[in-house]
Amino acid sequence: MRPSLSPTFAIVAPLVICGLIVSVLVWRETGASGFLVGLGLALLPVPVLIGVFHWVDALAPRPWRSLAFAFGWGACVATLFALLANNLLVSWLTDDPATIRPERADTLELTVIAPVVEETAKAVAVLLLFLHRPRAFHSVIGGVVTGGLAATGFAFTENVLYLGNAFTQDSADGGGGMHSGTLVAFFVRIVMAPLAHPMFTVLAGIGLGLAATLAPHRPAAWRWLLPLGGLASAMGLHSAWNAAASLSLTGFGAVYGLVMLPAFCLLCWLVASARQRQLRVVRETLPLYAAAGWVAPGDPEALASLRARSAARRSAREAHGSAGWRAMAGYQAAATSLALLRHRAERGAVRPDFVAAERELLSRLAEHRAAVAPPAPPVSAP
Numbered sequence: 001m002r003p004s005l006s007p008t009f010a011i012v013a014p015l016v017i018c019g020l021i022v023s024v025l026v027w028r029e030t031g032a033s034g035f036l037v038g039l040g041l042a043l044l045p046v047p048v049l050i051g052v053f054h055w056v057d058a059l060a061p062r063p064w065r066s067l068a069f070a071f072g073w074g075a076c077v078a079t080l081f082a083l084l085a086n087n088l089l090v091s092w093l094t095d096d097p098a099t100i101r102p103e104r105a106d107t108l109e110l111t112v113i114a115p116v117v118e119e120t121a122k123a124v125a126v127l128l129l130f131l132h133r134p135r136a137f138h139s140v141i142g143g144v145v146t147g148g149l150a151a152t153g154f155a156f157t158e159n160v161l162y163l164g165n166a167f168t169q170d171s172a173d174g175g176g177g178m179h180s181g182t183l184v185a186f187f188v189r190i191v192m193a194p195l196a197h198p199m200f201t202v203l204a205g206i207g208l209g210l211a212a213t214l215a216p217h218r219p220a221a222w223r224w225l226l227p228l229g230g231l232a233s234a235m236g237l238h239s240a241w242n243a244a245a246s247l248s249l250t251g252f253g254a255v256y257g258l259v260m261l262p263a264f265c266l267l268c269w270l271v272a273s274a275r276q277r278q279l280r281v282v283r284e285t286l287p288l289y290a291a292a293g294w295v296a297p298g299d300p301e302a303l304a305s306l307r308a309r310s311a312a313r314r315s316a317r318e319a320h321g322s323a324g325w326r327a328m329a330g331y332q333a334a335a336t337s338l339a340l341l342r343h344r345a346e347r348g349a350v351r352p353d354f355v356a357a358e359r360e361l362l363s364r365l366a367e368h369r370a371a372v373a374p375p376a377p378p379v380s381a382p
Contacts, residue, residue, distance in 0.1 A: 011069060012072075014077070015069075015072040015073065015076045015077060016076075018076040018077045018080045019072070019075065019076035021080055022075075022076055022079050022080045022083070022157060023035075025080075025083060026038075026157070026160055026161050026164065029161065029164075029165065030160075030161065030164030030165050030167070030168050031164075031168050033167070033168070033171065034164035034165060034167045034168035034171075035160065035164050037163065037164060037167045037182070038159065038160040038161065038162070038163035038164025038165075038167065039160050039164075041159070041163045041182075041186055041190065042156050042157075042159035042160045042163055042190075043156070044190060045190055045194040046152065046156055048194070049148070049152045049194060049195070049198065050071075050149070050152065052148075052195075053067075053144075053145050053148045053149055053152070053198075056141060056144060056145055056148075056271055056275070057141060057145045059141075059275060059278050059279070059332075059333070059336050060138070060141075060278065060333055060336040060337045060340060061333055062133070062136045062142065062145060062146070063133070063136075066129055066132075066133055066136065066146070067145070067146070067149055069125070069128075069129065070125045070126070070129060070145075070146045070147075070149040070150040070153070071149045071150065071152060071153040072153060073122075073124070073125035073128075073150055073153065074122055074125060074149070074150035074151055074152065074153030074154035074155075074156075074157075074201075075153030075154065075156055075157045076153070076157070077121070077124075077125075078118070078121035078122045078124070078125065078150065078153075078154050079121075079153075079154055079157040079158060081117070081121045082114070082117050082118045082121050082154075085113075085117045085121075086109060086113055086114055086117055086118075089109075089113050089117070090105050090108065090109050090113060093105070093108065107246065110242040110243065110245065110246070111239045111242055111243045112239065114238070114242060115200075115234075115235040115236075115238035115239040115242065116235055118154065118238065119200055119201060119204060119231060119234040119235045119238055120231070121154075122147070122150045122151050122154050122197075122200075122201045122204070123147070123150075123201060123204040123205075123208075123231055123234070125146065125147075125150035126143060126146045126147045126150065126201075126204060126205045126208055127208065127227075129146050130142075130146075130208055130212060134212065134351070135341070135351065135353075135357055137208070137209055137212035137213070138212075138213065138337070138340040138341065138344060139209060139213055139274055139277070139278060139340065140205075140206050140209035140210055140213070140270070140274050141209070141271070141274050141275070141278070142205075142209050142212070143202070143204075143205030143206050143207070143208045143209030143210075143212075143230075144202050144205050144206060144209065144267075144271055144274075145205075146205055147198075147201040147202045147203075147204055147205025147206075147208075148198040148201065148202050148205070149198075150201055151197040151198040151199075151200060151201035151202070152197070152198055154197055154201075155189075155194070155196070155197035155198070158197070159189055159190065162185050162189060163182060163185050163186060163189070163190075166180075166181035166182040166184070166185040167181075167182045169181050170182050192256070193241075193260070195264065196241055196260070199237065199260075199263060199264060199267060200234040200235075200237050200238045200241075201234055202234075202267060203230050203231075203233040203234040203237065203267075204227070204230045204231045204233075204234040205230070206230050206270070207226045207227040207228070207229055207230020207231060207233070208226070208227045208230060210226045210230075211223040211224075211226040211227050213344070213349070214226075214349075237259070237260075237263060240255060240259055241255070241259075241260065243255075244256065244259075278336060278340065279303075279304045279305070279306070280304070281339050281340055281343045282300065282303050282304045282335065282336055282339045282340075283300055283301060283303075283304035284343075285300075285339040285340075285342050285343050285346075286299065286300035286303060286335060286338075286339050287300050288342070289335075289338065289342075289362075294362060294365055294366070295335060295365070295369075299335070303332060303335050303336065309332050312328055312332070313325050313328045313329055313332075315328075316328035316372045319372070320371070320372060323371070324371065324372050327368045327371035327372045328368070328372050330364065330367075330368040331365060331368035331369055331372065334361050334364040334365045334368060335365060337361055338358065338361040338362065338365065341354070341357055341358060341361065342358070
C-alpha cells in the first residue's frame with residue numbers, strides 16, 4: 001500500500017467494519033424484506049438534510065472528507081455503540097428486580113439511557129474533527145455542520161431499523177392501509193421530524209464551536225463548560241422528544257409545538273446570525289488583503305453579499321463553464337476562510353500554524369483567481 005493511503009485506510013476501515021456489523025444486526029432484527037424497505041424509506045430525507053447542511057456551510061466549507069467522516073461516524077460507529085450500550089445498560093439495570101422493575105425498562109431506555117448514550121456517541125465525531133482539524137472550527141457553524149451530519153448518519157441507520165421493524169410487523173400481522181405501523185413510523189420519523197436527531201446533536205456542536213472561538217484571554221473554564229452544556233442540552237431535548245412518544249396525541253402535539261418547534265426556530269436564527277457575522281468579518285477584514293493585491297478592490301464588499309456571490313458564480317459559469325463556476329466558488333471559500341482566520345488572530349486567538357495556514361489560503365486564492373480572471377501579481381502578504 002502506498003504510504004499516502006495509510007491515513008485514509010486507517011480512518012475508513014473502522015467505519016466500514018462498524019457499518020458491516022450494524023447492517024448484520026439490523027438485518028437479523030428486521031429480516032431481508034424489512035431491511036430493504038427500511039433502507040429505501042430511510043434514504044429519502046438524507047439528500048435533503050445533506051443539502052441543508054451544505055447550504056449552512058457554503059460560505060467557508062469544510063473539506064468533504066471531514067463531512068463524510070462525520071456522516072459515516074454517525075451511521076456506523078455511533079449506531080453500533082448505541083445498539084450495544086443501550087441493550088447492555090438496560091439488561092444490567094433490570095437484572096436485579098430491586099434496582100428497577102422490568103416493565104419500566106422501556107421508559108428508562110427512552111428517556112435516560114438512549115439520550116445519554118446516543119448524544120455522547122454522536123458528539124464524539126465533532127470532538128474528533130475539532131482535534132484533527134481545529135482550523136475548521138472558526139465559528140459555531142463548524143459545530144453545527146459536523147454535528148448535524150453525524151446525527152443525519154445516525155438517524156439514517158436508526159430509521160432503517162425502525163421502519164424495517166414496522167414493515168416486518170405489518171407483514172406478520174397482515175396489517176396495512178392508513179393505520180399500518182410502517183405508515184405511522186414513516187410519517188413521524190421522515191415527514192414530521194427528519195431534523196430531530198440533527199437538532200439534538202447540533203446543540204452539542206454549538207457548545208464546542210463556541211468554546212473553539214473564544215479568545216485565549218477568556219477563562220479556561222468556559223472551554224469546558226460550553227461543550228458540556230451543549231451536550232447536556234442535546235441530551236435534555238432528546239429525552240423530551242422520546243418521552244413525548246409515550247404521551248397521548250395531545251401531549252405529543254404539545255411537546256412538538258411548545259418545545260421542538262421553538263428549538264428549531266432558535267437554531268435557525270442562530271445559524272442565520274452566524275452566517276451574517278461571517279459576511280461582516282469578510283467585509284471588515286478583506287480590505288487588508290485587497291490593499292496588498294491579493295483580492296480586487298471591490299471584492300471585499302462583493303464577497304460580503306450573498307446575492308453578489310451568487311451572481312459572480314453565475315457569471316463565471318457563463319464565461320468559463322462549470323470549471324469557472326468551481327473556480328469562483330473556490331475563490332469565495334478561500335477568501336472567506338482567510339478573513340475568518342485573520343479575524344481570529346486579531347482577536348488574540350493566534351494558532352501556532354497561522355502563518356502556514358495563511359500562506360495556504362493565499363495560494364488557493366491566487367490559483368482560483370487566475371482561473372476566472374487575468375492574473376494580477378500580488379505584492380506581499382500583509
